[in-house]
Amino acid sequence: MKFLQKKFDDLKPLFEKGGKYEKFYPLYEGHRTIFFAPDIITGKKGAQIKDATDLKRLMMTVIIAMIPCLIFGMWNVGHQHFIATGIEASILDKFWIGILKVVPIIAVSYGVGLMTEFTFCVIYQKPVEEGYLVTGMLIPLIMPATIPLWQVALATVFAVIIGKEVFGGTGMNILNVALTARVFLYFAYPSQISGDVWTYFGDKTPVDGFSGATILAYGAEAAGNGTNMMQLASNHWYSGMFDFWNMFIGIIPGSIGETSTLMCLIGAIILIATGVGSWKIILSVVLGTLAMGGLFNLTGGNSFMEMPAHYHLVIGGLAFGAVFMATDPVSASHTDLGKWIYGFLIGVITVLIRVINPAYPEGIMLAILFMNVFAPLIDFYVVEANKKRRLKRATV
């Protein structure tokens, strides 16, 4: 790799102080540190050695945990396409459709997002940070395959600037950046991200009787007009679509990466085993969901309320949100006790929004954003409790 090192060394004077592109030094440094871990050594005082893990490696671990969701999602985009158009297709055909639809979204997300980041780094002369590595992958996974690319670009710019950079960059944001992108689209271009947008047809026409309704849509309908939700779901045009195990595996319409609870579970195992994601948050989201769902089961009222509580775990984006969004260490609660409260309330609010609020069929996104806002408050009380304990020991 001496060759590459030499190339970078040759370019260096251009970017250094007094060089022609002095202003673009963060860009130069950002790229060099992608190829080479830097040759920085510790100072004379303090820790003389450092842990071999840095932020880049931590972020890459999250991306690797998302890969099962991504691969499955690509296949499922194609799978949904072919069953909706009634064409027989091989696994490769399905995958190919997925690649055609998903890769451009990923490319736009990373391309536009990193460009925005780099612009800020040059303007503020700060080093390129790693946060976008994860955000760039999260954004495509929570979009429908049918999303127009220009909307992805717009949402990404909005999310990076308003969701993160105005607060000071990675580590300083209050809201989850990827969810900020999605919520932007939700309010700015609702027709492209809600309703029957979950299945990609291309130039094909759907089969007779096709309906793009998700199980959440059936739930909302049932709650609205008193029909029987489970019956509606079982009468879906594609029989067996909304069986529990089918939903668990994720062969249902939905955002690219979020349909498969099984893949999210694999991701969760990777995150927990590596200690990168908080198992406390993931578990408490599940507990919160089951608690609220169970409460509705007990009270009854309509057929959505009576839907078995564990169905909530496999429908919509709950599993994906719990594993990859709620655990975002920056926007989640930071204290241990806080994490339990934070996750539990995300579960509770998700079910509440799904079942009670007819305007938003899916609740996890808003629940996480809502709890992002409250996370500092939860932490505040946990920290106050620590201070009080400390104060009790005082002798003066």
Added chain:
Amino acid sequence: MSQTIKLKKGFDLNLAGKAENKIIEVPQPDTYALKPTDFAGLSRPKLLVKEGDNVKAGSPLFFERNEEDILYTSPVSGEIVEIKRGEKRKVLEVKILADKEIEFEKFKKYSSSDINGISKEDALDQLKKSGGWLNIIQRPYGIVANPADSPKSIFISTFDSSPLAPDYAYILQGHEQNFQAGIDILKKFTAGNVHLNINSKAEVSQLFSQMKNVEVNNITGPHPAGNVGVQIHHIDPIAKGDVVWTVNPIGVAVIGKLFTEGIYDTSRLVALTGSQMNERGYTKLFAGACLNKISEKAEGTDNRYISGNVLSGEGIGAEGYLGYYSNQITVIPEGKHEEFLGWIKPSTNKLSFHKAFGMLTFLNGKNKEFEVNTNTYGEERNFVISGAFEEVMPMDILPTYLFKAILAEDYDDMEALGIYEVIEEDVALCEFVDVSKNPIQEILREGIELIKEG
């Protein structure tokens, strides 16, 4: 009441280069230095000597202007050869060319039966004018203790859990009497207890378990279980207004000898450790020894010479001087090299607390010794809370919030979140595991300075 404390949180760094329990003969260094910078909070030293003066071990070299009767004395006898100054003429080192045979100032000598009868005032007087007092550190702040205080208790940790740390039981073999005398002297200064904390996992050295006049507490757990700050937190915590004193076991023996033999003898066995040391063991040195004779015994040319351990020590260079409170020299290679895709390449040889992707260190099993270098493995970033600080901090302290309070210069929060209970070594593991590579020990010291002034 003796206590047994079991700690779970923390992290043991298993490094290559442990010191064997044997003596290594190294020629006595020519020069020694007392460095005002070794004493936290000593800001305005007033020199009492000039170049060319002759001193004995125990002769005063300087004092702090607002605490004139605590003398900072010479560890050896010889001639003052240089007074090294830095910016704004700040004194950095007072260098002494040591005599072949060290001569000691004579202080009052007591028989072991007399030691209990010494009055507190006499003990204080002898400690202050001889330099023995410098071994007594106060919490909060981690500075040389204020003689006007009466501490609620005194803590001695008899084991060091930091990486490659010296074995005090080995170092203090044969110094039982001095050690007991040191404890008896210290006991005069507190109405509370002198706590002697031993590692209940290791074979307990009789030396410590037979001591009188102390409360013996058993501590187990990974590093930083041996840190006296952690022990205080669990045994007799410090709240606002409290003062606790701590003394290193070697310091206790120095204090003891000051009374049993009437001399200020800082010679002790210093552990020579680290993967770059040719031969690893212990060698006898006075405080502030020059490293030049020892660095000749190191392998390779590009090494980091550390006074102390790798977590909270100081890089002093091959010709530098051992810190006053250091009983250990660690030599490891410098890490100034780029590594192709080093931030993602899987590795089984890198030491990491985290188990992030590619960190396959766990495959080696528990006994693998890691060769470490001084590379930071990443650039400095904003704090990204990974939860790791909390996992290596065995105290009821919220480290992230404490550090943020310091950065925000929020005095009330610093106090409320426990700044009185910690010094640099207690947060050294946080600095090590931090993926954002922040200088946490430096941040903490800034906070301590703020709260001390404020």
